[in-house]
Amino acid sequence: MIPLSDLIDDLRSRDAKRVAVQLPEGLKRGTAMLASALRNEGFEVVICGDACWGACDLALDALADADVLVHIGHTPVTQEKNVIYIPFRQDIDPEILLSAVPALECFAKVGLVTTIQHAHQTQEMAGWLQDHGIRAVVGEGSVRTPQPGQVLGCTYAAARSAEADAYLFVGTGVFHAIGVSLATGKPTFALDPYGAGDVQEVSADRLLRKRFVQIEKAKSAKTFGILLSSKSGQCRKELAKRLESLSPDASIILIREVSEMQLRNLGFDAYVNTACPRLALDDQSRFPMPVLSPAEFEIVLGLRSWDDYVIDEIV
Numbered sequence: 001m002i003p004l005s006d007l008i009d010d011l012r013s014r015d016a017k018r019v020a021v022q023l024p025e026g027l028k029r030g031t032a033m034l035a036s037a038l039r040n041e042g043f044e045v046v047i048c049g050d051a052c053w054g055a056c057d058l059a060l061d062a063l064a065d066a067d068v069l070v071h072i073g074h075t076p077v078t079q080e081k082n083v084i085y086i087p088f089r090q091d092i093d094p095e096i097l098l099s100a101v102p103a104l105e106c107f108a109k110v111g112l113v114t115t116i117q118h119a120h121q122t123q124e125m126a127g128w129l130q131d132h133g134i135r136a137v138v139g140e141g142s143v144r145t146p147q148p149g150q151v152l153g154c155t156y157a158a159a160r161s162a163e164a165d166a167y168l169f170v171g172t173g174v175f176h177a178i179g180v181s182l183a184t185g186k187p188t189f190a191l192d193p194y195g196a197g198d199v200q201e202v203s204a205d206r207l208l209r210k211r212f213v214q215i216e217k218a219k220s221a222k223t224f225g226i227l228l229s230s231k232s233g234q235c236r237k238e239l240a241k242r243l244e245s246l247s248p249d250a251s252i253i254l255i256r257e258v259s260e261m262q263l264r265n266l267g268f269d270a271y272v273n274t275a276c277p278r279l280a281l282d283d284q285s286r287f288p289m290p291v292l293s294p295a296e297f298e299i300v301l302g303l304r305s306w307d308d309y310v311i312d313e314i315v
């Protein structure tokens, strides 16, 4: 649900006449309704139709033709002018936490983490856990995750800052929970608020086994393409330059959308990803060749040991 009256007040206070709107893939079907509502209030509307998965991928080009870009779904990951962010919120009933209590009782301090949809309820959920005998804490936000307890697939700062003995991730899927487990090294449990209500302890073992296979495959690569994203919140130029300097066989590739076809056409034996960290860790099955994280590339080159494996994060 978009707080339309607040948005309109904000646009009027900025004296905006022409407004670009960008919705992420999961919410894109709301575009027509939003555009129509803004037009009814007297604004000209530009719709940004390209794929978007996060606030790391702002349609800043649209600002050449609009006074303000309205980005729906996420909180900011970079500081940009003339962008209004409207995070997507979904309320959940804290009673769903009941199934997690038995698994968490043995830990002195439990860090509560979640994604942006539920980040407005972290204090409420932590309070509920406290009332049920769990010492729950919520870590501070960070530049990319401004809400307390909020995590992204590229940033687990809120988990680390909680300095807990174990973590409970509330949200869909297990990728973020596995990320928390890798980033903190602590037992991590996942609870899907829309699932059957079961809590599960996640393990990074399966992911690490798969990454080990890709690292071994990449050891025979003769050429490495260092993927440097042109997206506003994924562009890690200094990191890409450093990685390129590590091997005479590495070349930086400026790229926007990373697809199997693009990587095949470019023809490198292996790639090193400095764009969204999920590409290497979560999407490897889409690619027929190894797509390594920065730390994995260092392992391939013998500059880091497997025991020093770290999850890739954008900080």
Ligand code: SF4
Binding pocket: 053, 054, 055, 056, 057, 077, 152, 153, 154, 155, 233, 234, 275, 276, 277, 278
């Ligand atoms: S870089 Fe990836 S994980 Fe981070 S906000 Fe963008 S899409 Fe999400």
